[in-house]
Amino acid sequence: MDRTINPETLKQDLDGKYVLDVRRCADHAASPEQLAGAHWNDPEKLAEWADELPRDQDIVLYCVRGGAVSNSVVDALQAKGLSARFIEGGIEGWKAAGGEVVAK
Numbered sequence: 001m002d003r004t005i006n007p008e009t010l011k012q013d014l015d016g017k018y019v020l021d022v023r024r025c026a027d028h029a030a031s032p033e034q035l036a037g038a039h040w041n042d043p044e045k046l047a048e049w050a051d052e053l054p055r056d057q058d059i060v061l062y063c064v065r066g067g068a069v070s071n072s073v074v075d076a077l078q079a080k081g082l083s084a085r086f087i088e089g090g091i092e093g094w095k096a097a098g099g100e101v102v103a104k
Contacts, residue, residue: 003074005060005085007097018054020061020084022073023091027064033101035062035094043069046076053077059084066090 010017021028021040028040041049043063053059059082063069070086077084087094095101 001078001083002085003071003078004066004088006088007094007099010060010087010094011097011099014060016057017060018057020053020059020073021091022061022069023063024069031091032103033091034104035091036100036102038062043073046073050077050080050082053082055082057083060087061085062087062090062094064090065092 019035019038021034021038022043023031023040024044025042034040059077061070061073061077061084063086066086066089070090074084074086089096091101
């Protein structure tokens with residue numbers, strides 16, 4: 001299964017996706033914005049919330065720049081059998097591609 005999704009591709013096909021914000025606490029707190037409809041979960045506490053995610057939806061997640069945090073969360077969720085990918089470049093890549101963000 002793919003591990004990433006290109007922001008341009010996602011812009012065309014965001015409907016029905018479960019959007020998961022996994023920015024670290026400090027990064028999330030410091031940012032005034034998020035993707036519309038995003039659900040924030042602390043990546044450090046993944047074991048506590050991973051089993052509550054929808055099993056019947058594609059999960060698209062992002063951190064700040066699509067690095068270590070997104071990679072580790074995708075690995076963990078895919079290992080649980082979930083359909084999860086992360087946005088290439090994170091929220092910064094999404095915005096650079098013209099993706100919409102909203103105030104938190």
